[in-house]
Amino acid sequence: MPIKTVAESKTERLEILAADGTWDKALEPKISQEKLLEMYRKMVEIRTFDERAYRLQRQGRLGTYPQILGQEASQIIPSLCLKPKDWLVPTYRGQGAYFARGMQLRYSLLYWGGDDRGVKFPEGNNDMIFSIPVGSHLTQVAGLAWAAKMQKQGHCALTYLGDGTSSKGDLHEALTFAGQFKLPAIYIIENNHWAISVPREKQAATVTLAQKAHGYGAAGLQVDGNDALAVFKATFDAVARARKGDGPTVLELETYRLGHHTTADDATRYRSEAEVEAGTKKDPILRFKKYLEAKKLWDEDQELRLKKEAEEMVNGEIEAYESFPAPNPLNMFANNYATAPWNLIEQRQELEELVKVKQARKEVVELPPVEGRFP
Ligand SMILES: Cc1ncc(C[n+]2csc(CCOP(=O)(O)OP(=O)(O)O)c2C)c(N)n1
Numbered sequence: 001m002p003i004k005t006v007a008e009s010k011t012e013r014l015e016i017l018a019a020d021g022t023w024d025k026a027l028e029p030k031i032s033q034e035k036l037l038e039m040y041r042k043m044v045e046i047r048t049f050d051e052r053a054y055r056l057q058r059q060g061r062l063g064t065y066p067q068i069l070g071q072e073a074s075q076i077i078p079s080l081c082l083k084p085k086d087w088l089v090p091t092y093r094g095q096g097a098y099f100a101r102g103m104q105l106r107y108s109l110l111y112w113g114g115d116d117r118g119v120k121f122p123e124g125n126n127d128m129i130f131s132i133p134v135g136s137h138l139t140q141v142a143g144l145a146w147a148a149k150m151q152k153q154g155h156c157a158l159t160y161l162g163d164g165t166s167s168k169g170d171l172h173e174a175l176t177f178a179g180q181f182k183l184p185a186i187y188i189i190e191n192n193h194w195a196i197s198v199p200r201e202k203q204a205a206t207v208t209l210a211q212k213a214h215g216y217g218a219a220g221l222q223v224d225g226n227d228a229l230a231v232f233k234a235t236f237d238a239v240a241r242a243r244k245g246d247g248p249t250v251l252e253l254e255t256y257r258l259g260h261h262t263t264a265d266d267a268t269r270y271r272s273e274a275e276v277e278a279g280t281k282k283d284p285i286l287r288f289k290k291y292l293e294a295k296k297l298w299d300e301d302q303e304l305r306l307k308k309e310a311e312e313m314v315n316g317e318i319e320a321y322e323s324f325p326a327p328n329p330l331n332m333f334a335n336n337y338a339t340a341p342w343n344l345i346e347q348r349q350e351l352e353e354l355v356k357v358k359q360a361r362k363e364v365v366e367l368p369p370v371e372g373r374f375p
């Protein structure tokens, strides 16, 4: 007797817009002119910001910064497929995803400048703060999607994780739950080919990361993550699936991290210049520009104007960041516990005394009121 086949799975890869700017007409999604221009504008704006933020860090004006250079399509486009009440949970490399949902970039600078007032998202948006521990948010996102399903308003939860993070047990637990309960969850594996200094091929033996979806009853698709059209179509379809009640989707957006892991890293120590050079040839912004030009939606005058406006916007955000009044140091004790443990109460009292002494000595002048409530 031949051995029976009890399950089959195949993993597809979506590519629409090639690096040379040509595209597959049969797969081209219908996107309004206004939306296409918004996609391009936001990618250019976030790149302008990213380059400036990197330099701010090098000048000592920012603590640490994780660049998203080269990942603009995978960062910006999924957010543009969501409604404000959908949940968005990015990773620390997520300033693009937040920005595309309306977050002012001054808050991103504030956060990476070490100030918790940087955790501020537009009113009415269901944006969640990212976690620095990798993967710890993945089960929480399944929980958010479960809540959204119970509320029956057609909302979904979209989250990001890195290629390296997809090797963590958290993903197994999250997808088991999301698959079993057919939750409206979208897990975007932003495969930028590196987990700090560990390359993709040393992370997992599977041919793709998208195929992991099949072990959990989720849909899985690999996508050229530098192709804005493909990212749009894949996310749009995944969101529609979620809203219809058809369950979770895992999207592997294959992109490339052109910068260091963060400003605390030196990628030249573990990867070749040739590899990075090959990565720059797949630039998501350049190929999308060629697409818009071919569709007669974009020209050099518009490009120059956009670059200038992006610079001005970023200058304004940097100025706003650097003119935030110093925070009250006691803020660190607010809003973190329902009931504070004794040692935190002691530490807070110690700091209160110190502030009083410094104010008496005129070493510390006016401090703003504490933001929030002490437990
Ligand atoms: C639980 C946990 N372990 C280790 C780390 C240290 N760490 C920070 S980023 C990172 C690699 C993540 O790589 P990947 O998931 O590919 O995301 P990327 O940074 O490339 O976006 C590691 C191991 C951490 N933040 N959290």
Ligand SMILES: [Mg+2]
Residues within 6 Å of the ligand: 162, 163, 164, 190, 191, 192, 193, 194, 195, 196
């Ligand atoms: Mg990575």
